[in-house]
Amino acid sequence: MYDVARTVFLVEYTPVPKDANDREKLLHFKKTLSDLYLMQMNVSREMIQDYLSVITVARKGECPDE
Numbered sequence: 001m002y003d004v005a006r007t008v009f010l011v012e013y014t015p016v017p018k019d020a021n022d023r024e025k026l027l028h029f030k031k032t033l034s035d036l037y038l039m040q041m042n043v044s045r046e047m048i049q050d051y052l053s054v055i056t057v058a059r060k061g062e063c064p065d066e
Contacts, residue, residue, distance in 0.1 A: 004043050005051030008034045009059070013052075015066055 012034035016026045038045065059066065 001043070001048055002051050002055075004038070004041050005048035006055055007037060008045075008048060009052060009055045011037065013056070 012030045016023055016030070020026060038048075
């Protein structure tokens with residue numbers, strides 16, 4: 001489950017630059033892609049929520065400028 005959560009985090013939650021062209025489309029694409037991945041993995045967001053919480057905190061140490 002951790003690996004699934006980490007993939008979801010990297011796909012959906014890593015930042016898109018504020019000045020990116022079509023930023024809203026990119027954000028929507030990232031969310032859609034992560035939803036499709038979860039469906040294919042047969043995992044719900046609720047199942048990985050605790051992992052996402054830990055990954056979010058750990059990410060601050062990995063990439064403090066994000």
